């Protein structure tokens with residue numbers, strides 16, 4: 001008798017995020033007590049076509065990275081950047097390398113790619129009849145793309 005397979009939830013299609021871009025999502029996770037709690041997810045697609053998922057909460061003061069200006073990258077697009085006080089994070093690791101929380105890290109979330117979809121695994125989400133495939137419908141969502 002083996003362990004149950006991890007739950008996998010489709011977040012968006014891979015093509016919904018351009019290479020070098022990122023997109024925030026507001027989801028709701030189910031805690032062990034069955035309560036739904038907001039989960040802010042940031043999905044980043046690198047120029048090399050790798051996907052990384054992070055809790056969209058800055059380790060300095062908890063702001064989501066796209067607060068205020070809606071941008072999550074540094075001007076040179078080389079790092080993630082918090083819009084509140086300017087902390088900068090490595091895209092591939094989430095490690096803060098500059099700013100008020102240097103040495104701390106964004107919380108990673110496990111993503112898997114399944115049949116062209118970006119999926120979150122290991123977290124129970126509240127399932128909607130209409131999953132968030134069109135995140136522009138969410139009030140704080142936006143798409144940020146790196147232009148070559």
Ligand code: FES
Pocket residue numbers: 058059060061062063082083084085086087099100101
């Ligand atoms: S809340 Fe992100 S740098 Fe302060």
